[in-house]
Each structure stands twice: as structure tokens, then as C-alpha cells.
Amino acid sequence: MLSNLFLLFIEFFKIGLFTIGGGLATIPFLNELAINRPTWITQVDISNMIAISQSTPGPLGVNMATFTGYKVAGILGGVVASLGLAMPAFIIILIISKYLSGFNKKWYVKDSLYGLRSVVLALIIYAVSKIFLISLFNDDFSIKYTEVIIFLIIILIYRKLKIHPLFYIGAGAIIGIVLKLPS
């Protein structure tokens, strides 16, 4: 139990340290976690977690850490995983606020970001391709037609009408129940 908590802290500390940018950037590292520790989470868990994280308040990364931690080691596991995820940001910002004013204007930060941004985008695409595969295709790679049609309709509506994303998530849940979508 104790060793599980320790491992949770370490794994999510690592994720917190390497996630640069927004919440989506945590997904590639969660996929990695599912490969390295299949008893903790699976790819299907991750796609469920993302669906749940997007429908509840709070930062995506923290939500996913809490969910994984809870699954592995109960309430304490959720707390420990989230603290592990938050710790690198906390330490780094303390150091920057104390010693490095104008950090984001330093040449080495700008130059690093120049390489980093497009690669992080590739990482995100790589990670979510697995989620798209699970949500829009069957296990034998045949297309889930109903899902793909809903997907396309929502993209079209979302680009025209900027209603709050929660509205679409609520609609998704209702559509799912009405059409009796399988998992």
C-alpha cells in the first residue's frame, strides 16, 4: 500500500515535470503510464477519464491524477497522485518568482519553445489518436457509423455556435442514452 502511494507520487511527479502547456499535454504521458503499468490503468480507462474530466470542473491533469490515484489506492491515492502532479509546477514557479524575473523573455526559453511547441502538438495528436480510435472505431477497426456522424455534426455546430462546451457534453450524454450507444 505504502509502496503504491510512493510509486503514484513518483509517476505523477514525472508527468507534472514533463507536461508543458495545457491539459491535453498530459495525455501522452498517461498513455505511457498505461503501457508501463497496465494494472493501474488501461487505454479504455484513459478515454473514460478524459470524458469524465471534461465534464467536471478543475484542471484536466489534476482530475486525471485523482481518478488514476483513486483507482490504484483509494482516496489517499487520489490525493497523493494530484500532489505529485502539482509539485514540479509549485517548485519551479517558486524558484522563477524568486530568482528569474522576465523568465519568458530570456533567449534560451524562447529558443527552446521554438522547438518544443510543434513537437508537443505532434505528441498530443499521437496520444489522442488512440482515444479517437477507441471512441470512433470498433476493435476490428471498422467504423462506428453512428458515433462518427455525431462527431462530425458536433464539430460543425461547435465551429458555428460558440456555446459553452458543457452544453455539448450534456447533449452527448443524452444522445448516448437515447441511442443506447455501446461502450
Place this chain on the structure above:
Amino acid sequence: MNNNKVSLVSLFTSFASIGAITFGGGYAMLPFLEREVCDKRAWIKNEELLDFYALGQCTPGIIAINVATYIGYKKRGFLGALFSSIGIIFPSIFIITIISALFINFQDNQYVISAVAGIKVVVCALIANSIYRLVKKSIIDKTTFSLFIIALICLFIFKINIYLLILLSIIAGLVIKKVKKELSHAK
């Protein structure tokens, strides 16, 4: 400066209230942060918050925690940073723990399965939209486009370790910029 007037409890409650009402984190949080810490509390100025958002983009970690730590530190030092960042993650931990417990118990229920399946499709659409916006922001010239394609090949075909890829991309950025500067000097 009236910094001493900011209590640790008010830092905690302010950030907890932001954590409890923002869905999606990151950019979705900005308007709520502005309203709470700039307009209502006047802890920092709007420009400063935007500067800080830019900084949060280039430092590791969850942006929400970066911002909370920064404002907390500015107002009350280390303890302020601690109370603010715990504040912003507290609602998530609380809500997700309850939902996880429910979900793990009800994940075989037909209605739950169908609702989650429907939400997943919507989330795919929302993510596709975010990626579209990221493409426009991240791929700004031929070099970044090439890096993007190389990274995709490394990932999908060679299954490169992603931690290694992040480190390599930082080195690539530094080297490419250095070479570009040298070349423009040589002219």
C-alpha cells in the same frame, strides 16, 4: 503596499472557487481568474496576469497551479503559494474522488455506459477543435512544420520514448535558432 492584508484563508477560498467553476483548465480558466484576482480582489493587474499566462505556457506543470503559485507567492510568500495552489486543486480532488467512487461502482450500468460513450464522442469533437487551434499557433514556419512531421514519424513509426522526444525538441530548438543567428550574422 497593502500586501499584508491578504489572508491565507482568502487566497485559499479564492482559488478554490476558481477551481470549482472552471471546466477544462488552462485557457478556460483565464476569464474566471481575471474576474476573481484582477477585478474583485485587485491582487494583480490584468497585463500581469496575461504575462504570467505566457510564462505558464513555457514552464512545466499544470498552468492553473503555476498561476496560483505565482500569485500566492507574490502576496504572502511561500505559505501564500502553498495555500493558493492547494486551493485550486482541492475542488478537483474532492469532486473527482466522489465521481470515481460512483463511476467504478456504476460502470456496468447500461445508462452510464451509454452516457459516457456519448460524452466521449463529444470530447473527441472538442479535442479536434483544440488541435485545429493549436496547429495554427504552433506551426508558424517551414522549420516548425518540418519538426512537427519528424516528430510524428518518430512517434507513429519508430515509437520513440516521449520523455526523450521532449528533451530532443528542446535541444533542436536551441541549435536551430543558434544556427539561424550565425547565418544571419555571416551575411
